[in-house]
């Protein structure tokens with residue numbers, strides 16, 4: 388009998404919560420999917436959605452409070468103060484500070500070089516020394532830029548065959564209506580091919596980009 392290989396999509400959803408988060412949660416429930424939300428502090432009115440996502444079985448991770456590149460990458464101290472800020476927001480919602488984090492721009496970002504030379508090289512070690520683990524991605528839906536829902540489905544699925552474990556980058560910030568439109572089709576594409584959608588936990592495969600600053 389042929390061995391059945393169970394492939395996993397770790398859907399990661401950044402920059403929320405926002406008015407789009409409820410729709411994303413309902414889609415995930417409809418398809419029986421778990422995901423990971425790397426949250427920011429832009430929309431206090433929607434902070435209760437962090438608890439809602441957690442209660443529905445998703446993983447909560449920290450993105451940053453401000454997502455302000457000029458501030459967070461101005462110094463290690465600024466980065467960690469900002470991380471502590473979003474940690475406090477999440478603790479107010481779910482009772483503890485998660486160890487899962489995602490750097491704005493990913494660990495490979497070079498925009499940080501505009502503010503502090505070498506800061507990513509320092510931070511990737513320092514966050515782990517402080518007990519966090521950072522997650523980059525190996526597939527991007529492209530929804531960080533302006534694209535149609537059709538484009539997002541294409542970007543999110545075109546490289547599927549290259550990976551057994553996919554960490555897929557999407558966003559649920561306020562302007563990302565096209566992400567909500569594309570999400571059911573992205574899920575259907577993978578589920579039809581036998582993938583399951585799981586939330587990140589401490590046993591999960593951890594993709595790290597190469598550091599460029």
Ligand SMILES: [Zn+2]
Pocket residue numbers: 401402450454491492
């Ligand atoms: Zn982001």
